[in-house]
Every structure is written in C-alpha cells, then in structure tokens.
Amino acid sequence: MAFVLPSRDPILVLGGTGKIGKRIADNLASAAIPTLVASRSGEAPSNQWLTGVKFDWFDKSTWENPWKAAGEHAVRAVHIIAPPIVDSFDLMKEFVDMALTKGTRRFILQSGSPLEAGDDKLGMGLLHEYVRKLGTEGKADWAALRPTWFMENFSEVQSHIDSINNEHRIYSATDKGQVPFVSADDVAECAVVLLTQPAPPHTEYLLVGPKHMTYDEVAQIIGELVGKRIKHDHLTDQQFQDRMVSLGMPEDLAQVLAEYEHRIALQKERHSNETIQNLLGRKPTCFRTVAEKVKEVWI
Ligand SMILES: NC(=O)c1ccc[n+]([C@@H]2O[C@H](COP(=O)([O-])OP(=O)(O)OC[C@H]3O[C@@H](n4cnc5c(N)ncnc54)[C@H](OP(=O)(O)O)[C@@H]3O)[C@@H](O)[C@H]2O)c1
Known part of the structure; x- marks a missing residue:
C-alpha cells in the first residue's frame, strides 16, 4: 500500500512573535508542522516543532538565516508581514526574489482591507501586485489576506x-x-489553511x-x-x-x-462576506x- 510521509520541509513565519505570527506558529506546531519563527529577537516558544530564527528586514545579512536553519530541507512556504515602514516594497520584493532562488514558491501575504493590489500607499499593495504577476507567469504560488481591524x-x-x-x-x-472587527485567531487560522493546502490559492481574501x-x-x-x-x-x-x-x-x-x-x-x-466561513x-x-x-x- 502506498502512503505519503508528511513533509518535513518547514514553513517560515515572518513576524512570528507578533499578534498574527505567534498564532500561526501555534497552529502549525499543533498540526506537527516544522515552523521557522522569524523575528529580530529570534525567540520561539519551547516546542519541538518551532525553531526561532533571527531575521531583521533592515539587516540583509539575516535574510538567509531561515534557509540556513532549514538545513537540507526546503522552506516550503512563507508568511510575510511587511517591515514597519511606508516604503517597504523594494525590501519585500528583493526578499521574495531571493526566496525564489532558494526554491521557495508559496508566499502568503498579510495585507489589510484598505489595500487593493497595486495600491502604492503602503508597500504591501505593491507586493500583492508583484506576487500576483509571478503567479500568472507560473513562477510562484500566492495569496493575499486582507483582514479588517x-x-x-x-x-x-x-x-x-x-x-x-x-x-x-x-x-x-x-x-x-x-x-x-475580525479575530486574530481567525485570521491566523485562515493563513494556516493557505500556507498548507496542496492547491495554490492564487487569490486574495478579504477577512471580516x-x-x-x-x-x-x-x-x-x-x-x-x-x-x-x-x-x-x-x-x-x-x-x-x-x-x-x-x-x-x-x-x-x-x-x-x-x-x-x-x-x-x-x-x-x-464590508460583509462569507470568506472566513468558507475557509474555516x-x-x-x-x-x-x-x-x-x-x-x-x-x-
Ligand atoms: N492590527 C490590525 O488591526 C491589522 C489589521 C489588518 C492588517 N494588519 C497588518 O498586519 C501586520 C502586523 O501584524 P501583527 O499585528 O501580527 O504585528 P505585530 O503584533 O506588531 O508584530 C510584529 C512582528 O514583526 C516583528 N518585527 C518587527 N520589526 C521587525 C523587523 N525590522 N524585522 C523583522 N521582524 C520585525 C516583531 O518581532 P520583533 O520585534 O522581535 O522583531 C513581531 O514578530 C501589519 O502589516 C498590518 O498592516 C494589521
């Protein structure tokens, strides 16, 4: 009888100690999925499935740390929270391009309800447009979560x-x-679905x-x-x-x-919709x- 072993390739959670990231990491650990918890502190809760990684958007020498921590494994998906600046697109684009060269294909963006794809008010709107283009070209899998407050x-x-x-x-x-208002627990659960589902999402989700x-x-x-x-x-x-x-x-x-x-x-x-009901x-x-x-x- 053929059976498939669960993947040992970790998922990378940027902002992994923040409101959304720590919940994503908790959920992934509960599902026994190896997870790299990235933040400037490099701290992670003590759990066999979680590995803390030092990562600072403003220090490019730290950007490869997650792949170093993954060792022989691939990093199979990344959850991206923007650096806390307005003009964050160039940094995030460079990071995504680097991740692609390392074989990582799936990018789940933590955007926000006011930010349409291509909106240049904050970098995440531009990153949304960029990963969508990569998806159309068959170079990446993506989803953009657009939660309200x-x-x-x-x-x-x-x-x-x-x-x-x-x-x-x-x-x-x-x-x-x-x-x-939306619960951070619900947003994180939606992110976990999109990080782990076999099918590439290739779309955005307005979460309310x-x-x-x-x-x-x-x-x-x-x-x-x-x-x-x-x-x-x-x-x-x-x-x-x-x-x-x-x-x-x-x-x-x-x-x-x-x-x-x-x-x-x-x-x-x-806004009103059934997106959370449909995803969860x-x-x-x-x-x-x-x-x-x-x-x-x-x-
Ligand atoms: N709050 C809302 O109502 C709301 C609604 C919709 C969308 N959003 C979006 O959600 C995102 C914020 O997520 P959150 O609420 O989970 O954030 P958060 O609670 O503020 O946590 C921020 C995370 O990023 C890390 N971080 C901070 N500066 C960093 C840097 N220079 N390099 C690397 N990591 C850094 C922090 O850890 P360290 O400090 O240890 O590095 C922490 O893990 C924002 O992009 C926001 O636009 C928020």
Whole structure:
C-alpha cells in the first residue's frame, strides 16, 4: 500500500512573535508542522516543532538565516508581514526574489482591507501586485489576506491597553464609523489553511468579523466586562496622527494610519462576506467572545 510521509520541509513565519505570527506558529506546531519563527529577537516558544530564527528586514545579512536553519530541507512556504515602514516594497520584493532562488514558491501575504493590489500607499499593495504577476507567469504560488481591524488590538497593542487601564479611554479618529472587527485567531487560522493546502490559492481574501461595530460599542462591551465606564474619544485626523507619532510611530506611517481611520469614519469599512466561513467551515468569532477571554488584561 502506498502512503505519503508528511513533509518535513518547514514553513517560515515572518513576524512570528507578533499578534498574527505567534498564532500561526501555534497552529502549525499543533498540526506537527516544522515552523521557522522569524523575528529580530529570534525567540520561539519551547516546542519541538518551532525553531526561532533571527531575521531583521533592515539587516540583509539575516535574510538567509531561515534557509540556513532549514538545513537540507526546503522552506516550503512563507508568511510575510511587511517591515514597519511606508516604503517597504523594494525590501519585500528583493526578499521574495531571493526566496525564489532558494526554491521557495508559496508566499502568503498579510495585507489589510484598505489595500487593493497595486495600491502604492503602503508597500504591501505593491507586493500583492508583484506576487500576483509571478503567479500568472507560473513562477510562484500566492495569496493575499486582507483582514479588517483586529479585535485583539484592544488587548494586545500597548497603547490601547494603557489608555483603557489608565484613562478609561479608547482613542481613535473613526467617529461613529463601523468596523467588522475580525479575530486574530481567525485570521491566523485562515493563513494556516493557505500556507498548507496542496492547491495554490492564487487569490486574495478579504477577512471580516461577524458584526459591524463602532468604537463606542467596543468601549461599551469592554466597560461591561471589567465593571468600569470606558469611553471612546474621537480625535481629529491630525490629533490621531500626532498621538501615533508621540507613541513612536514614524510620521509618514502615522499619516497613512490616520487616513485609514478617516475611511472608517466615512463608513468605508462596512464590508460583509462569507470568506472566513468558507475557509474555516465555521462562523467568525464575535468580539464579546474574544473580549471575555482576555478581559484580565483590562483589570
Ligand atoms: N492590527 C490590525 O488591526 C491589522 C489589521 C489588518 C492588517 N494588519 C497588518 O498586519 C501586520 C502586523 O501584524 P501583527 O499585528 O501580527 O504585528 P505585530 O503584533 O506588531 O508584530 C510584529 C512582528 O514583526 C516583528 N518585527 C518587527 N520589526 C521587525 C523587523 N525590522 N524585522 C523583522 N521582524 C520585525 C516583531 O518581532 P520583533 O520585534 O522581535 O522583531 C513581531 O514578530 C501589519 O502589516 C498590518 O498592516 C494589521
């Protein structure tokens, strides 16, 4: 009887210690898939399936580390999170080109709902266009995940945690705009499907949660769960941008983020679809479920 041994070739997760990457790595390890967890720290949870690799977008001498760590094995797929700068395309293109020369074919991009393929506001829109072209030419497999805002921003982004805990406030420039917040758990599970499925995806996935919510409603739910009055403070775009810069974000990136918040205020983020249901075979997670699970962080 013929049988196929599971591949020992690892999957590379860039940003492997971040909100999405650590969840992807957890999921891959649970499925007994060897995984290279790349970040500047090079740290990985202690797990036989996970190997930490030092990787810094701004230090090209580290770019080959994942293939060195893979040794005799091929790196069979890469999950890409952009470097935290506006003009990130040239770096990412060079990295993808290098990965292709090493025999890696599949690239799963972590993009975002406002970024169409070819949008040059951030490098990931251009990378989306680039890998799509490589796919058309038969040189690479690809998918672009375009999630909306993560539910876990409120529990895992330090500036939100601090303002909720210290000021009982959530700051945004979204006004009464609605967002179909999506769970980072769901986004990561979708990424794992696309990293591991045999068939090349060759398409994009707009990932949204089950309900359109304003930041007022988010503040209300968190307040109910922790027994405090949490308020959403609407900032002007300029105030929001200044706040991001004061928290350490580069000016040009803060400006793009402020523009994206403004899109929400204009009700341009009110997407609905069945993409998560179709990819995962279950409904997307709702905000209250996520918030209930992590509420200790706000107490
Ligand atoms: N937050 C949202 O609501 C949202 C929504 C849609 C799309 N997105 C997209 O998702 C991406 C962010 O993902 P995330 O939330 O998982 O990120 P995150 O939690 O901020 O984590 C960032 C990861 O990247 C690593 N990293 C930072 N600087 C690096 C560098 N110079 N070289 C190599 N690795 C570096 C970090 O580890 P080290 O610090 O150890 O290097 C960490 O593993 C962004 O591209 C964003 O546009 C976010």
